Amino acid sequence: xxxxxxxxxxxxxxxxxxxxxxxVDLHVREGEVYGVIGxxxxxxxxxxxxxxxxxxxxxGTVTVAGQDLTALAxxxxxxxxxxxxxxxxxxxxxxxxxxxxxxxxxxxxxxxLEILGKTGQERSRKALELLDLVGLADKAKSYPAQLSGGQxxxxxxxxxxxxxxxxxxxxxxxxxxxxxxxRSILQLLRDxxxxxxxxxxxxxHEMDVVKSICDSAALMEKxxxxxxxxxxxxxxxxxxxxxxxxxxxxxxxxxxxxxxxxVTFHGEAATQPVISHLSRTYNIDISILGAAIDTVGGLxxxxxxxxxxxxxxxxxxxxxxxxxxGLQIDVVNNDAVGDGQPLLVKEGAK
Amino acid sequence: xxxxxxxxxxxxxGQETLIMVGWSTLLAVVGGLPLGIxxxxxxxxxxxxxxxxxxxxxxxxxxxxxxxxxxxxxxLMTFTRWVTGTTIGSEAAIVPLAIGGIPFFARLVETAVRxxxxxxxxxVQAMGGNTWTVVRKVLVPEALPSLIASTTTTIIALIGYSAxxxxxxxxxxxxxxxxxxxxxxxxGLMWVTVAILAVAISLIQFAGDATARALxxxxxxxxxAPRLRLLKTEEPxxxxxxxxx
Ligand SMILES: Nc1ncnc2c1ncn2[C@@H]1O[C@H](COP(=O)(O)OP(=O)(O)OP(=O)(O)O)[C@@H](O)[C@H]1O
Ligand SMILES: [Mg+2]
Numbered sequence: 001x002x003x004x005x006x007x008x009x010x011x012x013x014x015x016x017x018x019x020x021x022x023x024v025d026l027h028v029r030e031g032e033v034y035g036v037i038g039x040x041x042x043x044x045x046x047x048x049x050x051x052x053x054x055x056x057x058x059x060g061t062v063t064v065a066g067q068d069l070t071a072l073a074x075x076x077x078x079x080x081x082x083x084x085x086x087x088x089x090x091x092x093x094x095x096x097x098x099x100x101x102x103x104x105x106x107x108x109x110x111x112x113l114e115i116l117g118k119t120g121q122e123r124s125r126k127a128l129e130l131l132d133l134v135g136l137a138d139k140a141k142s143y144p145a146q147l148s149g150g151q152x153x154x155x156x157x158x159x160x161x162x163x164x165x166x167x168x169x170x171x172x173x174x175x176x177x178x179x180x181x182x183r184s185i186l187q188l189l190r191d192x193x194x195x196x197x198x199x200x201x202x203x204x205h206e207m208d209v210v211k212s213i214c215d216s217a218a219l220m221e222k223x224x225x226x227x228x229x230x231x232x233x234x235x236x237x238x239x240x241x242x243x244x245x246x247x248x249x250x251x252x253x254x255x256x257x258x259x260x261x262x263v264t265f266h267g268e269a270a271t272q273p274v275i276s277h278l279s280r281t282y283n284i285d286i287s288i289l290g291a292a293i294d295t296v297g298g299l300x301x302x303x304x305x306x307x308x309x310x311x312x313x314x315x316x317x318x319x320x321x322x323x324x325x326g327l328q329i330d331v332v333n334n335d336a337v338g339d340g341q342p343l344l345v346k347e348g349a350k
Numbered sequence: 351x352x353x354x355x356x357x358x359x360x361x362x363x364g365q366e367t368l369i370m371v372g373w374s375t376l377l378a379v380v381g382g383l384p385l386g387i388x389x390x391x392x393x394x395x396x397x398x399x400x401x402x403x404x405x406x407x408x409x410x411x412x413x414x415x416x417x418x419x420x421x422x423x424x425x426l427m428t429f430t431r432w433v434t435g436t437t438i439g440s441e442a443a444i445v446p447l448a449i450g451g452i453p454f455f456a457r458l459v460e461t462a463v464r465x466x467x468x469x470x471x472x473x474v475q476a477m478g479g480n481t482w483t484v485v486r487k488v489l490v491p492e493a494l495p496s497l498i499a500s501t502t503t504t505i506i507a508l509i510g511y512s513a514x515x516x517x518x519x520x521x522x523x524x525x526x527x528x529x530x531x532x533x534x535x536x537x538g539l540m541w542v543t544v545a546i547l548a549v550a551i552s553l554i555q556f557a558g559d560a561t562a563r564a565l566x567x568x569x570x571x572x573x574x575a576p577r578l579r580l581l582k583t584e585e586p587x588x589x590x591x592x593x594x595x
Contacts, residue, residue, distance in 0.1 A: 052476055054475060078398075085478060086478075087475070087476055087477065088478030090476070092476040092477075094469060096467075098467070098470050099470075099473075100487070100491065100492060101492065102491040112478070115477050115483055115487075116478070143568055159477075163477070163478075
């Protein structure tokens with residue numbers, strides 16, 4: 001639904017050059033919720049703004065719903081008619097809501113419809129319908145200043161949906177909201193994705209967002225996508241930084257000369273008998289350093305960090321045994337231990 | 351001089367001031383609003399970024415702003431005669447007043463429009479809006495409280511300018527105060543004129559502030575909070591009246 005290839009964005013200001021995007025290839029399938037995560041300055045906003053060409057890519061192409069937007073861009077800085085029409089079919093939700101304070105909630109939602117040249121009757125019917133959809137039917141005549149952050153974002157989402165888009169872009173839509181409200185907004189996005197078949201590309205710096213609603217995710221670092229895939233594939237990828245960040249297990253080894261393993265199992269697979277079996281077969285003591293079961297992208301995933309006595313070289317056979325049982329085994333090297341989120345530092349909402 | 355002698359003079363002069371200030375305000379708004387918006391749009395990073403146009407408008411506005419009004423008035427005499435056929439009377443005074451008012455208002459518009467949250471512009475662009483949509487649906491309505499406050503400031507400045515314009519045959523209350531108070535030592539009439547001007551300015555300021563605040567309270571967050579200007583003496587108007595007196 002959204003494909004970028006070789007997307008590059010270089011900002012030039014006062015002789016200095018900043019490469020915000022460095023050849024990004026992104027592929028978002030129709031009907032999925034795709035999360036892009038990365039640290040501040042990684043280029044996430046640049047990426048999403050390039051998707052509807054609010055930012056002109058320096059190189060590369062952007063295709064949305066089969067239409068090459070970069071070809072519509074024209075040469076000058078101004079957006080031509082075709083690009084504007086294409087934009088009206090892509091909804092966008094913003095971190096700071098960006099609602100017009102001079103308009104009522106209903107009039108805010110009608111704005112994209114005014115731009116599309118819809119009649120007053122069509123506009124108000126659609127706006128009220130959308131308000132109902134986002135659960136704000138009673139706020140039509142309120143002004144944005146009279147709403148809470150979560151309500152404002154619901155209006156922002158309703159507005160983004162006014163033009164019946166197939167694609168919704170969301171740049172940190174929940175970063176200005178408290179955890180409770182964040183959950184309800186994410187739930188709303190998830191529902192819309194399911195009900196309307198909406199493809200959602202969202203940018204976030206919070207792992208929890210990816211964890212709770214994304215089907216696929218990409219990790220950005222310094223303008224590049226360093227890892228991407230469906231959440232279940234990522235979790236099944238040994239050594240995946242995203243998987244480790246999505247689902248961290250803690251626990252420090254009890255001393256040197258120990259082998260620490262992260263055991264990941266999906267769905268119904270249970271480790272308990274496997275571990276005791278291992279212990280009996282090889283006559284070794286296994287300590288469990290940490291364990292958790294969680295739902296990631298709608299999948300039940302369990303992770304356990306266990307410790308075997310002796311170095312890795314001494315444990316090749318037991319590790320092989322575990323792998324044979326169909327479990328995913330990551331050997332944790334000592335430097336990384338204790339650092340559940342090696343790549344992603346959580347930041348507070350800005 | 352008795353009240354019945356003063357009354358017709360005041361009525362006549364009041365009407366002249368009203369005509370001068372009314373028309374020149376209208377023209378200042380009509381001319382200054384697009385100029386102010388253009389200053390923002392053509393600026394670096396603006397939707398119509400154009401350094402040359404921006405510099406030219408900026409320079410013209412600066413010159414118009416910095417020229418003392420009385421000099422502008424004299425400098426414009428030929429132009430005024432060309433437009434109105436005369437250089438004397440309230441109608442003739444409207445020309446330099448409007449030309450002085452346009453850059454004055456344009457700068458205030460520029461400041462007001464600049465304070466509109468860029469995110470709103472972006473939101474409308476993302477919806478597929480063009481530059482004109484951005485101006486019409488975002489910049490003007492969102493800056494409206496500040497624009498109202500700017501209009502108030504402009505009206506008051508133009509009342510001040512009109513007193514000067516009056517001295518060159520434009521008539522009006524300022525002229526009345528000078529002719530009777532300064533030239534004929536009729537200080538009674540002069541003080542009445544000063545009082546009328548003071549009351550008029552206060553009322554305009556009050557009405558402007560009230561409107562701006564009402565709009566602002568409704569809107570809340572974005573747009574500059576109009577400051578209370580009642581107690582400040584930055585208006586040329588007050589200064590000019592005292593000079594005249
Ligand atoms: N308009 C601009 N002009 C110049 N440099 C820019 C501009 N916008 C972004 N950058 C630079 O590009 C890089 C990527 O910025 P971007 O906003 O895409 O990061 P981000 O991942 O969204 O970060 P955050 O999580 O803080 O929002 C940064 O180094 C930033 O300084
Ligand atoms: Mg960002």
